[in-house]
Amino acid sequence: MNAVVVYRSKYGSTKAYAEWISEELGCDIFEYKEIKIDDLLKYDTIIYGGGLYAEVINGVYLLTKNMDKLKGKKIAVYSTGITPLEYREYYDKLVIQKNFTPEMLEQIKVFNFMGKMILEELSLPHRTAIKALKALMKNKENPTEMEKLLITLCDASGDFTDRTAIKELIDYVKM
Template sequence: MKTVVIYKSKTGFAKKYAKWIAEKLSADIFEFTKANINILENYDTVIYGGSLYAVSINGVKLITQNLDKLKDKKIVVFATGASPSREEVISEVRNKNFTLEQQKYIRFFYLRGGFDYSKLKIFDKILMTLLKWKIKSKKELTDDEKGMISMYDKPVDFTREENVDAIIDYINH
């Protein structure tokens, strides 16, 4: 079975997971800008990974807009984000990015990545600073909000190689 891994990563967390997955599956790997539907059609299994940006998976339209050409393949999409891996987070991301019809063909996984403010581009830094101010203006913060505020000053990396095991198991069965 021929497998390909495509990824789009802003700060490196999705790229790290994509490399681990490709190594474990002996798969080909491409950065998003080097991939297109013509390449994907040559594979039996297509794995796409992207970082989250306001609950949207970066670049996932490569998969969703070409699903009619990929339906006969095993399709996996994973997203990376700083939020803890909880069912409500996973459901929100899945339902925001995929219709119920698309979910029949796409197996979704959430892999906790991290956050490194220093690696963001200027536009993203501005947006994240606005978010930080919004969070700080609240009278009471949730534990997640407190954790998010602390990440601005000290980068965090929650990636773990074993986090890809569920994807590997799914592909191999």
């Protein structure tokens, strides 16, 4: 199989998954900034991973703005995030809607893995953003489903990465 994994990772969890996937498939691996879209055209299968930041899959526009060049390729995209399990079904759909059009989804299969967020390790702007969001949500009297999710998300500090989660993606790529 002629596959490649490309990832963009700020704090390391998306990178860890990219390394596990590349090990499992024995395929090439590149960081987002090392590669241009034209470098990917020699591969039949492209796997892209990015962390979630305000529901956006970090860097995924590398693929989504170049779909015309990627016709005929098998594409798998994974995100990493810290949305708790009880919200995953609702949230995963939201992420898919926010990042892809229905036409893109005819070619792209999306996977969502648990990532890592350790408050003390965040950059100052990120830590400030999370704290501000938490303060804003704290005062909501009747939080909506999305607001409840955000409150839980702000509190979910920890490393939830799990190598076994890649199995479904690996099976899809080998299919």
